[in-house]
Amino acid sequence: MQIPRLVLVGAGHAHLHVVRHLAAFTRRGVQVMLVDPGCFWYSGLATGMLAGQYPCEADWLDPAPLIEQAGGTFMRDRVDRLDLEAQCAHTAGGTCVPWDAISFNIGSEVATDAIHGAAEHAWPVKPIAGLCRLRYRLVDLFQQHPHPRITVVGGGPTACEIAAGIEQLAHAHGAAIQLRLCSSAARLIADWPARASSALTRELHSRSIRIENDCRIIRCHSDHVEAADGRQHESDLTILATGLRAPSLTGGLGLPADRAHGLHVNACLQSTAHPRIFGAGDCIRFNDRPLPKVGIYGVRAGPILRDNLLAVLRGLPLRPFRPQRRYLVILNLGRDRALAMRGRWWWLGRGPMWWKHWLDHRFMQRHRPHPRPRRRNWQ
Ligand SMILES: Cc1cc2nc3c(=O)[nH]c(=O)nc-3n(C[C@H](O)[C@H](O)[C@H](O)COP(=O)(O)OP(=O)(O)OC[C@H]3O[C@@H](n4cnc5c(N)ncnc54)[C@H](O)[C@@H]3O)c2cc1C
16 A cells, blocks of 8 residues: 655645644554745834844744654755646756645745835845844944935834834944835725724834835836835835735636735635545635734644644545634834734734743744753763
8 A cells, every 4th residue: 555645845834834743644554744944034023023022943943853853754845836637746946756645834924026126125024034134124224324315115013123123223233324214005904993003003113213104116217216206215225115915926726816815715625626635724715715924823723733734644534724814913113112903903012022032932932852862871
């Protein structure tokens, strides 16, 4: 009898859960391989890392020892094509990885092609690893330039966190920056309660962050940005935080998918066109109801994905994922302050920052590989 092979593409949140519970597969003789070109970078700590609050090392973990300790294998490579007939995933490194079931948890990207010149002149907030490099780039800029002008393009939660993180970093380095947040909407985080949005605006203003509402940036240049209404703002460094979309790979798999949301999956996280292909996290369009691209949905999908991958390999029925409608968001606003939001409830102050710090470190702690037990030397 042939040994069933499961391939996990991308070390995202849901796959980390599968890897943590790999024994359910290995004890049934399933061979599991995880393919990822890099490491898992945790977005919960990302803006704290950018702000200098946490070292870069606190924000990532290497999935290789995690899966190897659990009895699976790891391939440091990028899947760039799928052969549906031969059931094989092709990697950028030229390997063909055979599978009996395959799952995608490959995250999301910033649409750099939506703004002219952004690909050349702006720094996207994804991948998260890039924010560690951005921190060093900012520190260089603070040293080279007496009054650097920095623009964050976007008006959502990520843009606000990024702006606050840059302000904290500049403050810690004694740099006098001119920081501008350009949002295309009439107010920050337009889908939040108006009072929470106003409190956030006041908080950012109090740090001398200039907020330009109704300012849709259409062009980025090396030294300035241009808005649709003709406004121009000088900018030595421009950061793009204009929202996330699925990676282009999801559109090239030969399966139903759309550019904005990603691979189309049904309620059981299974491709709408192939019973042995699954997906979770930011790279899917869930059951005709696109979910917000936030980590919590990847985390919550993890147990269902694990059960359904196992079920499909054993010919058992699948169970549906029931995503929650409301979720907690805590924005790290730097200087030990944060804004927590759930539904219409919100809280701005130091308390939410302690809460966020605790939640995020607990998440990373839970997923860090355990050090191998040292052999005792009896001599
Ligand atoms: C600055 C910032 C802050 C954020 N803060 C929060 C927050 O506080 N809370 C929150 O819930 N959300 C936050 N988000 C959103 C969050 O980043 C995403 O929702 C989350 O990372 C999605 O997780 P995922 O499990 O889908 O994939 P990810 O965790 O992004 O993992 C995807 C993995 O797939 C790998 N991969 C990609 N392509 C391939 C390929 N072709 N082959 C193999 N592997 C591949 C990558 O290397 C990566 O390891 C933030 C986003 C940003 C940009």
